[in-house]
Amino acid sequence: EHRYDFRAIEDRWLPVWEERQPFRSGREDDARPTKYVLDMFPYPSGDLHMGHAEAYALGDVISRHWVQKGYNVLHPIGWDSFGLPAENAAIKRGVDPAGWTEDNIAQQKASMKRYACSFDWDRVLMTHRPDYYRWNQWIFTRLFERGLAYRKPSQVNWCPNDQTVLANEQVVNGLCERCDTAVTKKKLTQWYFKVTEYADELLDELENLRGSWPSKVIAMQRNWIGRSAGADVSFTIEGRDEPIAIYTTRPDTLYGATFMVVAADSDLAAELAEGADDATRAEFAAYVERVKGENEIDRLSTDRPKTGVFLQRYGINPVNGERLPIWASDYVLADYGHGAIMAVPAHDQRDLDFARAMDLPVRVVLDCRDDAGEPFGDPVETGVAATGDGVLVNSEALNGLAKAEAIAAITAELEAAGTGHASTNYRLRDWLISRQRYWGTPIPIVHCETCGEVPVPDDQLPVTLPPAEGLDLKPKGQSPLAAATDWVNTTCPTCGGAALRDTDTMDTFVDSSWYFLRFLSPQKTDGPFDPVQAKRWAPIDQYVGGVTHAILHLLYARFFTKALRDMGMIDFGEPFSALLNQGMVQMDGSAMSKSRGNLVRLSEQLDEFGVDSIRLTMAFAGPPEDDIDWADVSPAGSAKFLARAWRLARDVTSEPGVDPASGDAALRAVTHRTLAESQELVEGFKFNVVVARVMELVNATRKAIDGGAGPADPAVREASEVVTILLSLFAPYCAEDMWSMLGHQDVALATYPAVDESLLVEETVTCIVQVMGKVRDRLEVPPGISQDELRELALAAPGAVRAIGDAGIRTVIVRAPKLVNIVTA
Ligand code: ANZ
Numbered sequence: 001e002h003r004y005d006f007r008a009i010e011d012r013w014l015p016v017w018e019e020r021q022p023f024r025s026g027r028e029d030d031a032r033p034t035k036y037v038l039d040m041f042p043y044p045s046g047d048l049h050m051g052h053a054e055a056y057a058l059g060d061v062i063s064r065h066w067v068q069k070g071y072n073v074l075h076p077i078g079w080d081s082f083g084l085p086a087e088n089a090a091i092k093r094g095v096d097p098a099g100w101t102e103d104n105i106a107q108q109k110a111s112m113k114r115y116a117c118s119f120d121w122d123r124v125l126m127t128h129r130p131d132y133y134r135w136n137q138w139i140f141t142r143l144f145e146r147g148l149a150y151r152k153p154s155q156v157n158w159c160p161n162d163q164t165v166l167a168n169e170q171v172v173n174g175l176c177e178r179c180d181t182a183v184t185k186k187k188l189t190q191w192y193f194k195v196t197e198y199a200d201e202l203l204d205e206l207e208n209l210r211g212s213w214p215s216k217v218i219a220m221q222r223n224w225i226g227r228s229a230g231a232d233v234s235f236t237i238e239g240r241d242e243p244i245a246i247y248t249t250r251p252d253t254l255y256g257a258t259f260m261v262v263a264a265d266s267d268l269a270a271e272l273a274e275g276a277d278d279a280t281r282a283e284f285a286a287y288v289e290r291v292k293g294e295n296e297i298d299r300l301s302t303d304r305p306k307t308g309v310f311l312q313r314y315g316i317n318p319v320n321g322e323r324l325p326i327w328a329s330d331y332v333l334a335d336y337g338h339g340a341i342m343a344v345p346a347h348d349q350r351d352l353d354f355a356r357a358m359d360l361p362v363r364v365v366l367d368c369r370d371d372a373g374e375p376f377g378d379p380v381e382t383g384v385a386a387t388g389d390g391v392l393v394n395s396e397a398l399n400g401l402a403k404a405e406a407i408a409a410i411t412a413e414l415e416a417a418g419t420g421h422a423s424t425n426y427r428l429r430d431w432l433i434s435r436q437r438y439w440g441t442p443i444p445i446v447h448c449e450t451c452g453e454v455p456v457p458d459d460q461l462p463v464t465l466p467p468a469e470g471l472d473l474k475p476k477g478q479s480p481l482a483a484a485t486d487w488v489n490t491t492c493p494t495c496g497g498a499a500l501r502d503t504d505t506m507d508t509f510v511d512s513s514w515y516f517l518r519f520l521s522p523q524k525t526d527g528p529f530d531p532v533q534a535k536r537w538a539p540i541d542q543y544v545g546g547v548t549h550a551i552l553h554l555l556y557a558r559f560f561t562k563a564l565r566d567m568g569m570i571d572f573g574e575p576f577s578a579l580l581n582q583g584m585v586q587m588d589g590s591a592m593s594k595s596r597g598n599l600v601r602l603s604e605q606l607d608e609f610g611v612d613s614i615r616l617t618m619a620f621a622g623p624p625e626d627d628i629d630w631a632d633v634s635p636a637g638s639a640k641f642l643a644r645a646w647r648l649a650r651d652v653t654s655e656p657g658v659d660p661a662s663g664d665a666a667l668r669a670v671t672h673r674t675l676a677e678s679q680e681l682v683e684g685f686k687f688n689v690v691v692a693r694v695m696e697l698v699n700a701t702r703k704a705i706d707g708g709a710g711p712a713d714p715a716v717r718e719a720s721e722v723v724t725i726l727l728s729l730f731a732p733y734c735a736e737d738m739w740s741m742l743g744h745q746d747v748a749l750a751t752y753p754a755v756d757e758s759l760l761v762e763e764t765v766t767c768i769v770q771v772m773g774k775v776r777d778r779l780e781v782p783p784g785i786s787q788d789e790l791r792e793l794a795l796a797a798p799g800a801v802r803a804i805g806d807a808g809i810r811t812v813i814v815r816a817p818k819l820v821n822i823v824t825a
């Protein structure tokens, strides 16, 4: 007896696929319409883990489906192979980062092939190779020429243990994301990309992605950009020539300002403090030291006791001439707005907390009401600021105006008086790309005493990394490249004089900001990508990856796309037309991430249950966005089901190509319903439901074989082929074996069968229509009818219309699909 043996099947088909490469995307003469499906490329930090297995299983369903639907699909893969893990492994174990990286890539590649990922293996790219990062450097110089790459000294987050600069999101609760050391600040001159230049566009164009991107991701991008509309207002300062500007989103509350606050760590605070007495200056200096160690998230937190120092200085409110004491505190940030605020404690929670802590006055200037129309309690007593809408009070000419009217009126007044104007602020900051680490793209700039910052000319790119051998890679606040003296010392491309190379390397997010374009022509040597291919394939039709990249990676890729568009290299501004974020694989609630270690090893799961069972389990576990708890799923159950499906193909006895028309009608109805539903379900990412439908079809087919129809019935063959084609999205080995038993080759390239609409007879149910509890009509309706639709049909039913007559309708009780009861007035 011929039995399902997943090991034998894997051994049989892997070499065949390797030979036939069914997923090589179509070449120039391919007339099929194109689809570009992209999985986020992995970091080669070890072998593939369960998280990869989930992501690639899901991306594969989409990609394989579009191939079967007749598209020329591009589904490439590569490696995001620069970054800290390779460098840390090199430091710990003395290995060469390049060798370590290449070894891991080889291992992951073999695992991906075993996992039957439908990748086009002719398009592989690796970002640590000079033929890739050369183009990072090329793009850098283009950004530099346009003023979109620049250097400035700045306070940076600094991990004293890793001795490296950290981006804000790498600081978690004040600690380094990687090593949990408390993060401090340090002043360094660093390279930036001017993302803020595109702030409005990055924000506004999110609206076009609604419906195609998860709304959660859109919201996260919006928040990160953080555009707010308000006004800049000038306050004169006693004893200072220049007024200072503050930024407020609530100029309507100007009459409620009772003090001012400047960021303790700002230059302005230091200057104002100089005028204070010795004791205050000492207190201020100690306070600033403390503030430097704090992170932004804590500083802005509302549930944190407020601290600060009174600077013994006063500002003058431009609308009423009131004298406002100026405090320095950490809850105002130095680099947002102007680093200074007017405090309106009655209507801003943090200001209220501060006023209560320091015993400062509070003045209500908006009469706010709660939902029941009751007046808002006194903020001093309740400790709750009145942040809602209301009508202006205690505000001279503004009294009686609503908030929005007051904002418009006071902004106009400030503009007329020359003391303020409307202004927009963003939370978004320019992208700090400098890293003082070895394993990254060297910044292609030469520093010349005569010529300044000189970009390395195109014909001298790439600036390759010097070999790691002989360099001390241990972090020390300066790039390890600085010690490669032969490499650092160079000549200026402009004047030919002695000059020094920039020793910083680029943030690896640069590598992943345009890799999707490199896949289009990965071997190209005279440009980063071929614009003709970009026209043909891009933007990406479906991007698949983890929600952990929902902010920065996507934002930076969007920025690059817009910048490249403005350089005339592409004709679109958004790289990813649709986005699917898969959930995480968890084991007892802990994520399968590289930092937590893998509790379940993918390779062991594959050995025990087979590739197909693991892939099927990933897809069947639930909606793709949800996390999977590996303790809750059953790869053994998947294996059992696959064996059951496989036996159908084994048992079919009709020849290929027979007309199914004369076959078992009931089975045909199930087959075509499955076909019709599955394509919509796949395209709506309801993969788990597709699997359930295939299971039903397998059962129906088995029933037909064992019951009346028998294994020679052409409907049985048709059903088995449909099972095989659909199953190939999830369990390619099993499906390929079935396809071969059914007398065909390359199930991946099988055409999605046409749905015979005449077989989609809708079942109906009878709905009873009552008026005042009496049956007045009956309707034949589809079982899935909506409440609203049924309500309309019932109200129009002739029997109901007659019974209602001239009476008005009080309520309609709908119990779809079986009952509607109309209650007349
Ligand atoms: C007075 C006021 C009254 C404010 C009121 C709010 C409510 P978003 O929306 O985030 O842009 N602010 C301004 N600069 C700041 C800084 N550097 N650090 C901390 N807070 C700062 O917030 C803008 C509001 O945050 C501004 O409006 C200002 O407080 C504060 F009833 O001004 B507001």
Ligand code: ZN
Pocket (backbone or CB within 6 Å): 448, 449, 450, 451, 452, 492, 493, 494, 495, 496, 497, 499
């Ligand atoms: Zn020079």
